[in-house]
Amino acid sequence: MKIYTIGFTRKSASQFFETLCTAQVKRVVDVRLNNVSQLAGFAKKHDLEYFLRKIGSIRYTHALDLAPTQEMLDAYKKGAGAWSEYESRFMELIQGRHIEAGWANELREGDCLLCSEEKPQNCHRRLVAEYFAHHFGEVEIQHLG
Numbered sequence: 001m002k003i004y005t006i007g008f009t010r011k012s013a014s015q016f017f018e019t020l021c022t023a024q025v026k027r028v029v030d031v032r033l034n035n036v037s038q039l040a041g042f043a044k045k046h047d048l049e050y051f052l053r054k055i056g057s058i059r060y061t062h063a064l065d066l067a068p069t070q071e072m073l074d075a076y077k078k079g080a081g082a083w084s085e086y087e088s089r090f091m092e093l094i095q096g097r098h099i100e101a102g103w104a105n106e107l108r109e110g111d112c113l114l115c116s117e118e119k120p121q122n123c124h125r126r127l128v129a130e131y132f133a134h135h136f137g138e139v140e141i142q143h144l145g
Contacts, residue, residue: 004112005125006144008043017055019144026110027059033067066128083122090124100135
């Protein structure tokens with residue numbers, strides 16, 4: 001199974017949607033805690049859902065079980081916490097949530113995990129994708145940016 005990840009920051013709408021369509025993404029799984037911020041531009045929940053459907057016939061779902069807690073996010077972003085601390089806390093969180101159980105029959109070929117971070121290195125979408133690959137095996141991850 002091949003899954004993707006993408007962040008929308010520093011991408012134009014055309015670049016973002018062309019990337020998804022070229023990769024033949026079937027569904028965007030939004031792993032953001034807050035997906036209605038005015039700062040999200042074209043990637044606000046309802047706008048994004050509409051554009052995905054109209055531009056690429058791509059489905060959309062918001063998955064809060066794959067998002068960090070507000071406390072965790074604030075500690076990392078506002079408190080200038082270290083990525084290693086955030087990563088460790090986030091991994092504990094998703095293990096405790098047993099996301100593999102809820103997603104065992106939900107994760108599909110062509111799903112793309114969406115977050116705001118431009119690159120996957122310091123983003124929880126990468127951690128979720130790697131967690132799925134570890135638990136489900138036979139999962140290939142491609143980061144679209």
